[in-house]
Amino acid sequence: MPELPEVETIARAMREGGRGAPPVVGHRIKDVELLWKRTLDTPGPRSFKRRIIGQRIEDVGRRAKYLQFKLSEDTMLVHLRMTGDLLVGSGRKPLGKHPRMVFYLDKNKQLSFNDARKFGRIWLLEDDSMVLGKLGPEPLDSSLTAAKFYKNLKERKRQLKPLLLDQNFIAGLGNIYIDEALNLAKIHPTTQANLLNEKQAQALLKAIRKVLKEAIRRNGASIDWAYRGGDFQNDFRVYQQTGEPCQHCGTPIDRIVVGQRGTHLCTHCQVPLTA
DNA sequence: CACGAGACCTGTTCGC
DNA sequence: TGCGAACAGGTCTCGT
Secondary structure, rough: OOOOHHHHHHHHHHHEEEEEEEOOOOOEEEEEEEOOHHHHOOHHHHHHHHHHHHOEEEEEEEOOEEEEEOOOOOOOEEOOEEEEEEHHHHHOOOOOEEEEEEEHHHHEEHHHHHOOOOOOOEEOOOOOHHHOOOOOOOOOOOOHHHHHHHHHHHHHOOOOHHHHHOOOOOOOOOHHHHHHHHHHHOOOOOOEEEHHHHHHHHHHHHHHHHHHHHHHHHOOOOOOOOOOOOOOOOOOOOOOOOOEEOOOOOEEEEEEEEEOEEEEOOOOOOOOOOO
């Protein structure tokens, strides 16, 4: 489900409450239950349990699509992958339809990691750079200037769509927001990165930021049963709009496959670039 | 380095 | 209606 805006929304809910649940920051972890073994990446189950019990959740942040739980001693990273979600409530009965790991907190609270497809992963680390170290820049961080983004694009020959999906090139984007940003910038998804001129690179970065900021403002996009809470899905220009008229020119939105991912675009507004 | 295929998984929707 | 195929927000690994 979740790309940067959805993960950001969840991180905020963990800190301040939201999505119909109270915050978890300030609570202490009293017990953990692992219901699907592979959900836990690092360390092993015994060590994980021994280390995490007793730690207090000091803060929750986000890097790329990872949630960072800053605990008293360690950092716990949670990656939701396709269908993961975090639910907060009370009692001992695991919340949600597909609980994979459940944290029992003080004051009878619980945090339940739900994940239908079991792709999600959790790490407990002294130093989270072990996992986050190679990630590319945050798209909303001002240290990623238009000039730097242009330079980075110039050094790559890959098609834009798979390149923007590469978390080591730029962090946090996924299938939805890439399709939306490329449409907004009027750039074809199969364009070779190094063929963009400076103006187009600038337009692309601007479009990425606009789409992400608007989505965060709307608390992300709710699609199907995986993630709920946001309503940016009502603003999709191309994603899952196959056959619908382009808002700009009326041409029916097309769906193609690029790098094995479904890709939505307006073939009139987004014309392939040739060298 | 770029690219494609296959894995990891389950649930929903589509086509016949 | 029923049933298999296709598809899904992500990422890793392997082979060419």
